[in-house]
Amino acid sequence: MKCTENDWTPTFVPELGNCFKFNSGVDNNSNRVDMKYLRVSGREQGLRLELYAGDRESVYTGVKVRGFKMIISNDSKATSFLNSVDVGTGSMSDVVLDMWAIKILSEPYSNCITTDRRADSFDSKVLKTVFLYSNRYRHSSCKELCYQHYFTQACGCEEPSLLRLLNSSRLCSSQKDFECTLRVRDEISTNSYDKCYEMCPQVCEFNSFEYEVSSTVYPTESYAKFLAKYKLGRKDESYSYQTVRDDLAAVNVYYRFIRYKSMVNVPVTTLLDLISNIGGTLGLFLGVSFLSFIEIVELIIR
Numbered sequence: 001m002k003c004t005e006n007d008w009t010p011t012f013v014p015e016l017g018n019c020f021k022f023n024s025g026v027d028n029n030s031n032r033v034d035m036k037y038l039r040v041s042g043r044e045q046g047l048r049l050e051l052y053a054g055d056r057e058s059v060y061t062g063v064k065v066r067g068f069k070m071i072i073s074n075d076s077k078a079t080s081f082l083n084s085v086d087v088g089t090g091s092m093s094d095v096v097l098d099m100w101a102i103k104i105l106s107e108p109y110s111n112c113i114t115t116d117r118r119a120d121s122f123d124s125k126v127l128k129t130v131f132l133y134s135n136r137y138r139h140s141s142c143k144e145l146c147y148q149h150y151f152t153q154a155c156g157c158e159e160p161s162l163l164r165l166l167n168s169s170r171l172c173s174s175q176k177d178f179e180c181t182l183r184v185r186d187e188i189s190t191n192s193y194d195k196c197y198e199m200c201p202q203v204c205e206f207n208s209f210e211y212e213v214s215s216t217v218y219p220t221e222s223y224a225k226f227l228a229k230y231k232l233g234r235k236d237e238s239y240s241y242q243t244v245r246d247d248l249a250a251v252n253v254y255y256r257f258i259r260y261k262s263m264v265n266v267p268v269t270t271l272l273d274l275i276s277n278i279g280g281t282l283g284l285f286l287g288v289s290f291l292s293f294i295e296i297v298e299l300i301i302r
Helices: 125-133 139-155 175-191 194-199 221-231 241-247 271-301
Strands: 008-013 017-022 047-052 067-070 085-088 091-103 205-217 248-264
Touching: 067 248, 085 091, 085 205, 085 248, 125 139, 139 175, 139 194, 221 241, 241 248
Parallel strands: 091 248
Antiparallel strands: 008 017, 047 248, 067 085, 091 205
16 A cells, blocks of 8 residues: 555554554545555555654664554544554564454434434533534444543543543653552452443444564664664664664554445344244144133033
């Protein structure tokens, strides 16, 4: 898939810094553009990137890892980092995708939310806040805001990796904040915060991605020399092979097959089937009772 600098929309995320969205429907000047579509599967037809993480000297000491975080979504407004792929420097990662199209039955079969619901139809402040980030309800955004509510209550600050609330407080930054957020994360992982699942019902129709990630060493020594000289503009010999590996990563994103898997909920028994079953069962019992009555009369006569 061909792409240029104009296809990437920059955005800033407090806990990650500079981020870029690809194929979001707008260019880097916020102009509407056509979406890109794939019609052929396979690695050669997908999105292939070589990523530069910057000089190691320019990274401050508080950074624990070196690499990139990738979010794969069918939603151009997606901002959730709960489900993401980590791409480390010095490696080439293949991300192979399979897409599911899921349709859940609405009321009375479930409490899922249809896409035509508006913000004013909800009583919950968390649900109303979801619509500030997009023009429709999103299950993942609702869960993040619900978790953020618990972080704010327990720690007095907001977890930087989650969406922010309407009345935003300060971001968690001190050592005390860090210890508190770790404790809340442990609580979330152990009891899953059932209230958040109750507060944030799933949407009735949505797409979900399954992906497999594999990686290998990148780049080779000969290709590293080429990259250092012609791509990074480093002609001095001090820019070693290990330095190139520490600064660069590559990733290939592609579909395994150009098709999607579909999962649709259907009612096992409809109202008409239920009435027919009840009627048939009643008819059977009434018929048996009537025959038994005749037999009793016959025995009395004899």
